[in-house]
Amino acid sequence: MEETKVVGKFDVVILGGSAGSLQVLMKILPLLNVQLPFAFVIVLHRKSTEDKTLEQLIDLKSTVNVREVEDKVLLVPGNIYIAPSDYHLLFEKDNYISLDASEKVNYSRPSIDVSFESAAEIYKSKVLGILLSGANADGTKGMQIIKEMGGTIIAQDPETAETPFMPLNAIKFAKPDYILTVEEIIDFINSIQ
Amino acid sequence: MIEDLQLETLINVVYEYYGFDFGSYSRASLKRRVDRIYQLDGFQRFSDFLSKIRSEPEYYKRLVEEITVNVTEMFRDPSFYKILKDEVLPNLAAKPFIRIWHAGCSTGEEVFSMAILLKEANLLQKAIIYATDINAKVLERAKKGVFGLQLIKQYAENYRNSGGKNDFSNYYIANYGVAKFNDEFSERMVFSQHNLVSDGSFNEFDLILCRNVLIYFDKDLQERAITLFDGSLSTLGYLALGSKETLKFASISDKYVQVNKEKVWRKLK
Incomplete structure (x- = not known):
């Protein structure tokens, strides 16, 4: 990617991942600009018991402030929000997050599709969806919807993914705007105005 | 996904025809639920969906059941049940009679979990659990105390993780793929329909649980429901919410103190 590339404005950047995505996230987090001009939402599949550990891990690695997600918290640019286990994370008007404990989607709760779709409904073209490594089809449908609503989607380059199924599936069915290596994803996020 | 405007029309139709107000439900989640039943029942046109809701009260019932x-x-969030067992029940033990309200009890798994804790604390015989839900269909199921056997392994694990020491299988009889929980539990329960949007207080309680409803x-x-709980809770009683819900922003929060950082608050005045 060119050094000078300036990426459009986003209100929300959502990063979704499953198997093999945690180590990618750990690479991305320390290298992010401290003052992110958007709210950064992370939706990872994991076991329901690993909640606190994941939050602590991300907080430790991250230069950006991590806010605990509870129902109806306000999304504020410059903060990281992590979808809690056993809840779907949804977006409401007026920049609130709401949670939903309904049925799993794609065997997952939180489901990446659910958060992608909900973000697209509220933020339209101001959404950037990034899909990392994983062994599940979650994320593809949500990416399609982000794209339909005018947002931007990125898949991790499957060559660089520990478990390539998830980005491959998205590349096949959602035609991402960009297919990027981890380093390129970091550059992309940091060049958002 | 259905359109925002369609959702608002549906909210108005339901209110106009049945007096039920979904207007204060979280939109993102409500929209997903309505869209789900719309797809599930194979509608092609939203106007057909609306006219079926208008003209068939039975279908309206189904709508409410599917939206909720x-x-x-059972024993969902084991650390929460551990607090109930170690902090809450010992403080209620001295009471001559313990009244508990499970608001939004769904199919009853958490109500039976509560009853098991009460039994293990030797409090079951002086306790009564009022279990309510807006959905009459789930209450019928809850009353039976019958849960799928394939789920019991997970429930037994949750039970042990919450500090349960007994053999979980003592509490039910397994038969034909289901687990029927002992009658001594359901004998201490009263099930009834209650709507947090429009119904008021109906008793005074020592412990109110409303988890993953708000x-x-x-x-x-949320503020209205919490005020209703506050008005239904005795002084020194406890209010328990879901693991991502909070009392922090409620107007009555200064009357309460949180117990051990879990989602349990004690009413001080």
């Missing part, structure tokens, strides 16, 4: 989320399990409400309705 009924995902639950997340479906907007902030105004």
Whole structure:
């Protein structure tokens, strides 16, 4: 990617991942600009018991402030929000997050599709969806919807993914705007105005 | 996904025809639920969906049943049950009689979990659990105390993780793929329909549990429901919410103190 590339404005950047995505996230987090001009939402599949550990891990690695997600918290640019286990994370008007404990989607709760779709409904073209490594089809449908609503989607380059199924599936069915290596994803996020 | 405008029309139709107000439900979640039943029942045109709701009260009932989320399990969030067992029940033990309200009890898994804790604390015989839900269908199921056997392994694990020491299988009889929980539990329960949007207080309680219900409400309705709980709770009684719900922003919060950082608050005045 060119050094000078300036990426459009986003209100929300959502990063979704499953198997093999945690180590990618750990690479991305320390290298992010401290003052992110958007709210950064992370939706990872994991076991329901690993909640606190994941939050602590991300907080430790991250230069950006991590806010605990509870129902109806306000999304504020410059903060990281992590979808809690056993809840779907949804977006409401007026920049609130709401949670939903309904049925799993794609065997997952939180489901990446659910958060992608909900973000697209509220933020339209101001959404950037990034899909990392994983062994599940979650994320593809949500990416399609982000794209339909005018947002931007990125898949991790499957060559660089520990478990390539998830980005491959998205590349096949959602035609991402960009297919990027981890380093390129970091550059992309940091060049958002 | 259905359109925002369609959702608002549906909210108005339901209110106009049945007096039920979904207007204070969280929109993102409500929209997903309505879209789900719309797809599930194979509608092609939203106007057909609306006219069926208008003209068939039975279909309206189905709509409400499908919109309300009924995902639950026994001893969900084991650390929460540990607090109930170690902090809450010992403080209620001296009372001559213990009244508990499970608001939004769904199919009853958490109500039976509570009853098991009460039994193990030797409090079951002087306790009564009022279990309510807006959805009559799930209450019928809850009353039976019958849960799928394939789920019991997970429930037994949750039970042990919450500090349960007994053989979980003592509490039910397994037969034909289901687990029927002992009658001594259901004998201490009263099930009835109650609507947090429109119904008021009906008793005074020592412990109120309402877990993962408020997340479906907007902030105004959350405030109203919490005020209703406050008005139904005795001094030194406890209010328990879901693991991502909070009392922090409620107007009555200064009367309460949180117990051990879990989602349990004690009413001080």
